[in-house]
Amino acid sequence: MEIVSGLVSYAVAKFVLISRLSGKKDAEKTKKMEEKALEVYDIIRTIRDPEKPNTLEELEVVCEECVEVKELEDDKYLVVIRFTPTVPHCSLATLIGLCLRVKLQRCLPFEHKIEIYISEGSHSTEEDINKQINDKERVAAAIENPSLREIVEQCVTEPDD
DSSP, X not given: OHHHHHXXXXXXXXXXXXXXHHHHHHHHHHHHHHHHHHHHHHHHXXXXXXXXXXXXXXXXXXXXXXXXXXXEETTEEEEEEEEOOSSTTOTTHHHHXXXXXXXXXXXXXXXXXXXXXXXXXSSTTHHHHHHXXXXXXXXXXXXXXXXXXXXXXXXXXXXXX
16 A cells, blocks of 8 residues: 555656646746747837838837747747738738738748738728738739839838848
């Protein structure tokens, strides 16, 4: 009986130790993802609106809470952005999504996959725009357009660049 009791005590102690280590590892991973999300937000918050002299942060088109980062595999991350156009019929929502994608592709210092969406219920054609800004071929075609490329450059270039 003492042997069984000793084995049970040993097993419980091992389980508690593993649980603590696992919890600590999860907390570290969560902290790392939060730091990556802040890093992403710092990159996109200074993008300028195509029509107004304000940044997307100033217009509340993007905020810290709209950025989510998930680990896909070692040192590769999924970056998800949900932005909110200033009005439900914003004609420049697709262009804003393009600016977000271009700036992140240029500036993110880690390997990543990017998904950009309009916040649910914030635009009248949100489904169509979400498809456009996440379609590689459409994005590539848009960037090849000299007029669009010039507008994107003006929006993503930092003021002191």
